[in-house]
Amino acid sequence: MRLVPTSLRGRLALVFGLGTSVVLLIALSLLYVALDRQLDGAVDADLAGRGDDLVASVRAHDLAAVAGDPMAQLYAPDGTPIATSAAITGRTLLTPAQASAVDRTTLTTGSLALRADGAPLRVRLLSRPVDDSGRVLTVALPLAAVDQAGSRQLIVLAVATPALIVLLGALGWLLLRAALRPVDLLTREAAAISTLDSDRRLPAVPGDDEIARLAATLGSMLSRLSVAFARERAFVDDASHELRTPVAVLRGELDLALAAVDDPEEVRRSLLAARGQAIKLGRLAEDLLLLARERAGALLVQREPVDVTDLARSEARALGPVTGLDLDVRGDPVIVEADAVRLRQVLTNLAANSAAAGATAVRVTVSLERDLLRLEWADDGPGFPPGLLDTAFERFVRGDAARGAATGAGLGLGLSIVRAVVTAHDGSAHLTNGPPLGGAVVTVLLPAS
Known part of the structure; x- marks a missing residue:
C-alpha cells in the first residue's frame, strides 16, 4: 500500500x-x-x-x-x-x-x-x-x-491534542484546496486545448503570486507557440501554392510535347518551357533547403578574404542586362572574411527584388564604419509599404501590388534568404524607405576583417 x-x-x-x-x-x-x-x-x-x-x-x-x-x-x-x-x-x-x-x-x-x-x-x-x-x-x-490538578491538566491535553490535530489538518486541507484551485482550473483548460490553432487560452488567475505569474507565463507561451504555428502553417501553404504552379505548367508542357511528337519544333519549345519550370522548381527547392538549414543553425559559409566592392561591381555588370536595372556601385575596397558565393546570392536576390518592384535604377554603396562593413542597396522603386517594413524578411510575405512579388525569383523567399545569409555571416540586415533614390533601402552590416 x-x-x-x-x-x-x-x-x-x-x-x-x-x-x-x-x-x-x-x-x-x-x-x-x-x-x-x-x-x-x-x-x-x-x-x-x-x-x-x-x-x-x-x-x-x-x-x-x-x-x-x-x-x-x-x-x-x-x-x-x-x-x-x-x-x-x-x-x-x-x-x-x-x-x-x-x-x-x-x-x-x-x-x-x-x-x-x-x-x-x-x-x-x-x-x-x-x-x-x-x-x-x-x-x-x-x-x-x-x-489531582496535574492529572486533570494531562487528561485535558491528551483529549484536546488529537482534536486540535484533526482540526488543523482539516483547515490545512481546505486552505491547500483553495490555494491550488487555480492549478486545477489551468490543468483542465490546458487539457481542453487540443491544437495550437485553437482560439482557447488559459484563464487569467487574479493576484500577483507564483500561480498567477505561472498562468501568465504559460498563456504568453501558448500565444507565442500559436503565432509560430500559424507562421509555419502559412509557410507550408505558400510553399505548396508556389510549387503547384510550376508543376502544373511542367505537366502541361510535357503533355504538349507528347501530343506533338510528329512536330519537332513544337516538342522543342515544350521541352524548353518544361526545363525552365524545372529550373524554377530546383531554385525553389534550394531556397527552401537554405532556409531550413539556417533555422537549424546548419547553414555553413566558406569564409575567405573578399573585396566586397569589387564583388558588387562584377555582379552589377552581370545583373544589369538580366534585370534591366541601371546598377551604380560606389565605395572604396573593403575586405571581409565571407563566402563570395553567398554574397553573390544576396546581391542577386536584392536585384530581383528591385526589378520585380518596378525599379529602374539602383545605387550600391560600400563603406567601412568602425569594425563593420556597410552595404547599402537603394532603388528608385515605390519602396516597401509601411506595414511591410517589419515583416518583409519573413518567408512568402506579400505586400501591395507594387511589391506583391518582390522576392527572389518571384517565390517569396528572396529577402528571407538575404537575412539568412547575412545572419550566417554574423551580420544583420535592415529595411527602410527614402534617400538616396527615394525607393526601398536595404542595409547589410557585416563584421569587417
Whole structure:
C-alpha cells in the first residue's frame, strides 16, 4: 500500500499535518511542564510563607502557632519534637537524625504515614533552622490536590491534542484546496486545448503570486507557440501554392510535347518551357533547403578574404542586362572574411527584388564604419509599404501590388534568404524607405576583417 499520496495537494496536506502535529505536541508538552512547575512553585511559596510566619512566632515564644498550623512540627537540637500541629499529633515529619542534620532551608518531597489509616501520603516538606539554638522547624503540605490538578491538566491535553490535530489538518486541507484551485482550473483548460490553432487560452488567475505569474507565463507561451504555428502553417501553404504552379505548367508542357511528337519544333519549345519550370522548381527547392538549414543553425559559409566592392561591381555588370536595372556601385575596397558565393546570392536576390518592384535604377554603396562593413542597396522603386517594413524578411510575405512579388525569383523567399545569409555571416540586415533614390533601402552590416 502506498503511504505517500501521489497528488501534490495530498503530499502538502500530509507534510502540513505532520509538521503541525509535531509543533502542537511540543507546544502542549511545554505548556504541561510550565503548568506543573507553576503548581510546584505555588506549593513552595506557600510553604515558605508559612515557615516565615511560624519562625517569627517561635522566636516570640509562641508555640501555639505551631500547634494551630495545618501541618508543622518544631524540633529540639537533639531531633525530638517540641511542638506539633494538632492534625498530626502522635506522628513526626522528620526523624531525629533528619532533624539534627538540618543546617539550612531545604525542600524535599516524600511519602509519610500521616493518614489516619496509616496509608502513605505524598507531602512537600520545608525544613529550616529557627535560630542559633539548634531548633528546627518543618512545615508540610499534602500534594494530593496538586497531583489531582496535574492529572486533570494531562487528561485535558491528551483529549484536546488529537482534536486540535484533526482540526488543523482539516483547515490545512481546505486552505491547500483553495490555494491550488487555480492549478486545477489551468490543468483542465490546458487539457481542453487540443491544437495550437485553437482560439482557447488559459484563464487569467487574479493576484500577483507564483500561480498567477505561472498562468501568465504559460498563456504568453501558448500565444507565442500559436503565432509560430500559424507562421509555419502559412509557410507550408505558400510553399505548396508556389510549387503547384510550376508543376502544373511542367505537366502541361510535357503533355504538349507528347501530343506533338510528329512536330519537332513544337516538342522543342515544350521541352524548353518544361526545363525552365524545372529550373524554377530546383531554385525553389534550394531556397527552401537554405532556409531550413539556417533555422537549424546548419547553414555553413566558406569564409575567405573578399573585396566586397569589387564583388558588387562584377555582379552589377552581370545583373544589369538580366534585370534591366541601371546598377551604380560606389565605395572604396573593403575586405571581409565571407563566402563570395553567398554574397553573390544576396546581391542577386536584392536585384530581383528591385526589378520585380518596378525599379529602374539602383545605387550600391560600400563603406567601412568602425569594425563593420556597410552595404547599402537603394532603388528608385515605390519602396516597401509601411506595414511591410517589419515583416518583409519573413518567408512568402506579400505586400501591395507594387511589391506583391518582390522576392527572389518571384517565390517569396528572396529577402528571407538575404537575412539568412547575412545572419550566417554574423551580420544583420535592415529595411527602410527614402534617400538616396527615394525607393526601398536595404542595409547589410557585416563584421569587417
